Amino acid sequence: MAKNIQSLERAAAMLRLLAGGERRLGLSDIASSLGLAKGTAHGILRTLQAEGFVEQDALSGRYQLGAELLRLGNSYLDVHELRARALVWTDDLARSSGESVHLGVLHQGGVLVVHHVFRPDDSRQVLEVGAMQPLYSTALGKVLCAFDPVAHSDALEAERRPLTPHTVTLPERFEAELSAVREKGWASDVEETWQGVAAVAAPIRDRHGMAVGAIAATGATERICDPEGAGDRGDGGPGRIRTDLVAAVRDCARAVSRDIGNGRF
Amino acid sequence: MAKNIQSLERAAAMLRLLAGGERRLGLSDIASSLGLAKGTAHGILRTLQAEGFVEQDALSGRYQLGAELLRLGNSYLDVHELRARALVWTDDLARSSGESVHLGVLHQGGVLVVHHVFRPDDSRQVLEVGAMQPLYSTALGKVLCAFDPVAHSDALEAERRPLTPHTVTLPERFEAELSAVREKGWASDVEETWQGVAAVAAPIRDRHGMAVGAIAATGATERICDPEGAGDRGDGGPGRIRTDLVAAVRDCARAVSRDIGNGRF
DNA sequence: TATATCGGTCGACATTGTCGAACGCCGTCT
DNA sequence: AGACGGCGTTCGACAATGTCGACCGATATA
Structure with a gap:
């Protein structure tokens, strides 16, 4: 080179x-x-x-x-094909789920948020487009790690600093979680990144089956998770996320995948 | 140099x-x-x-x-002091007025939108942060032209392409409008940029009295303007904007000016 | 007032980016 | 099929270019 x-x-x-x-x-x-x-x-x-x-x-x-950086960053969004295709689907997901929706892509050892639909209520929310999220603790990041080898190695060699008491830091537990994600086809983040916040994410795949992005629904733990079991996270099993929400997120991700030319997912 | x-x-x-x-x-x-x-x-x-x-x-x-441009553009917003100070005031303005609010600064012969608060309802809206607006036809642009000599000359030498039938293109009429803006202390845009859309804007001034930005409330003409006179724009006089909205926008701009260290405005 | 540090300038040097030709590849047209 | 034209890319020679460190005036500090 x-x-x-x-x-x-x-x-x-x-x-x-x-x-x-x-x-x-x-x-x-x-x-x-x-x-x-x-x-x-x-x-x-x-x-x-x-x-x-x-x-x-x-x-x-x-x-x-x-200021020119802001202008160019906005132009980047205009050209972003995946984002353009996802706009309407993520909007629908936010409406039907009542939670905020994020679209993330892999960028420089992290997840770059390229689209963010606010939770449909009047609460004060800050736009997170352009922000970065860690690969190892967020639902978006875990999905990308599970289905993208580059993201996987990035996350492995990065320092996994505990962000909350629930953050998975040990390599073997992280690997086990990724295997589970691969098997299930979706990932969750129950207070592993922010206290009181949980998320579900599913991958977007292109026509070759490669994960080119991920969609997540994020909100307060009480709304994202089932009330059963008094809310304690327990053994770390993923079963606590509301199944209807998981289905909605996966449907949305599949719809976008289909939209960008992948008929299989 | x-x-x-x-x-x-x-x-x-x-x-x-x-x-x-x-x-x-x-x-x-x-x-x-x-x-x-x-x-x-x-x-x-x-x-x-x-x-x-x-x-x-x-x-x-x-x-x-x-993607790095998006990340850096977001970082630009984080550092932007004027935007940070204006966040809470613009939010209040959007709530009290029921319209979307924009914060713009001068950039390369146009207005760069650095903050955008959605109209507080459930309608589908696209975020315009990072977008550019013309100087000669928008409320934000006219305010900046009226109070910033650099913006003024930029707008004069630029081509003023008519965007709607109401766009002011003649230099003398443009100058007259800017004089009126200087006298009133605020500017309006009644369907001069987009059909059916009107806006009111007021300047934000720093401790030296220089206009460093502008705040605008934007919405459907029917809501921004008084219903009197059957809605026709007529002689181009600015009297048709709802006076309570003008006061709210000017109060907001004054509050931000005070916040960034200017006690006089 | 003395001093340290700041951002900015200048000119000599050689490192560095530029240029144009050539390469391999792919799709199209004949 | 074969030849062509256009694509993105590589390469090496040349000199234009960016780099360096000392220097300058202004400003903040003591």
């Missing part, structure tokens, strides 16, 4: 650095973080600024991400 | 090209569009692909925008 363009790699690293750090960063911070000379870093930043990818606070001189 | 980095400018031009064209583009198209040798274009695209900014369809070999 031929060499990639150095200045572009460095510019991308800067954008990621600015995206990671919560606050604005100064030129010297950026230069030292990437091991560059100040002059070099400034040249790249100046160009990125002229193109709208970064903005500079006039007073402090610090840099932050620019 | 020192020269900007050539390869970065070219990469940015490619991303914008991909964002503009609806469909995926081939390497030869991209190279010829930008006047580059195929080898050069390929080197840039290869790097952009490795960084996740573009993706390549495995079968056709064509290129499209990449």
Whole structure:
């Protein structure tokens, strides 16, 4: 493989650095973080600024991400074929289930949310399109790991930090769960990522049977799970998710799979 | 001013090209569009692909925008201070007015929507965060033109294509409207951009009095405008907008202005 | 006021990206 | 079937390009 363009790699690293750090960063911070000379870093930043990818606070001189990224990110959504096909199906799923629905795809060792339908009530909700979710603890992530070898190895080599007391961290238990997901054809997340929140997810497959994305219904544990057993998670078996919800999510995922050209699922 | 980095400018031009064209583009198209040798274009695209900014369809070999842009665009929203301050105020405005609310900032000769609160009902709505609106015909755009000299000149030199029969295209009428906006302190758009849709907008000002953004309430003309006069727009006077809605939008914009450190407005 | 650090500039250097030709591949047309 | 034309990709030589580190003025700090 031929060499990639150095200045572009460095510019991308800067954008990621600015995206990671919560606050604005100064030129010297950026230069030292990437091991560059100040002059070099400034040249790249100046160009990125002229193109709208970064903005500079006039007073402090610090840099932050620019508006052009938002515009391009939106254009990405416009072109996204899977998302376009899923729009109407996910909308129906949200209405019929009464829960919020997410569409996620694999991206850089995590799940990128490319579509999010709010729960159909008046509660205040924040849009999560563009946000990342971990592979090892979310329903979307587990589905993708179970049916996509790349996601699987990504999740294995990543650090599985416990996010709640229910998070599965041991490799063997994680593997067992993925096997179960493969067998069942769907995955769940009962308070493994966020306290009080549960989710069900099913894979979207293209015409070759490859998992190209996943659809999940997410909501408060009390609504997603059956009330039986006093709500305790117990042995970790997956039987507690409401079966009608599982069926609805799987139907939705199948419908989208069919829509993108896969007649078998 | 020192020269900007050539390869970065070219990469940015490619991303914008991909964002503009609806469909995926081939390497030869991209190279010829930008006047580059195929080898050069390929080197840039290869790097952009490795960084996740573009993706390549495995079968056709064509290129499209990449998921990393969505992630970075989302990060941009996280850092956006004005948006963060406006979140709760715009939410309240949407609830009290019953209409959808947009927060826009000036970006590259247009209005970039950085926040969008859905109208609080169950109707199907598409999120417009990241979308661009024209300066000359929308309420958001006119407010920014009226109070921001840069936006003003941008709008003047741009082509004002008529979007509906009500769009103001003549320069003198546009200027007169901006003067009125400056005097009133708010702007309206009654079916000048979209048929059947009207909007009211007011500016957000920073501690120096500069307009840094605008807030708009948008909805069906029948709900935004007073029913008087049988709904015909007539002489173009702005008196038809519901006065309570104007007050609510202006109050919201003032509240955000106060929140970002401007006590005067 | 002295000082440390900031963002920004400049010019010499050689690394780096650019160019154009050539390659293998695939689909189409003859 | 065969030849063709177009596709994305690779390669190597060249010099244009981006990089580096010292330097500058302004600003914040003490």
